[in-house]
Amino acid sequence: MEPVNLFDLATRQSQWLGVRQTAIAGNVANANTPGYLAHDVEPFEKVLERTAVSLTATQEGHLGFSASEAGFRTRAQEFDGAPMPSKNTVVMETELMKAGEVRRAFELNTAIVKAFHGMLLAVSKG
Template sequence: MEPVNLFDLATRQSQWLAVRQSAIASNIANANTPGYTANDVEPFEKVLDRTAVTLKATEAGHLGAEATNAGFNVKPEEATGSIMPSKNTVVLEDELMKAGEVRRSFELNTAIVKAFHSMMTMVVKS
């Protein structure tokens, strides 16, 4: 097994999160554009699959547990019984949920990097 550079992994995730945040912002900006199709990026796990890094759960439920969005999965045409006049696929509630996930992931990424940076500086000072 090769060593994993945590800072490189955190950088990759930050870059991926920035791209996803841009896609979500574009979806929200085009919510009223007729015929616009909502976009998203591939999951970060698939990005990692193309590299030598694999994620392992130390306990059941640590990885793969996603926040539920009960009540927000309903498509606009199902909720109202008719197709939206704009005929686009953007559901603002879903996009806002995704934006919240991205924000939380950025915060977690930053906290982990900060903690490991503190540990590294303590080791170097010793």
């Protein structure tokens, strides 16, 4: 198992959360658009599976970590409710729950980065 740069991982998750929030906002904005299919971003776990973490020599005698840039994929949400006459698949309650999940994940991500930063400062001060 290879070590993971936690700041890079937190940055990647933050980017993913931003893309997911944009998809949710688009769904809410098109809640009354006939024929609109609700979209969501693929789960973060799948993004991590595609992200390779490898050692890279940046200078002679030094090793660094770099995560390959993998794009985020959006997909039409699965809709298992009764079809609306307008063929719109946006369910406002679901979108609001997802927005709450994104908010909580942003808060957790920020708290983790702040804790890592504090630990890094404590170690560097000696």
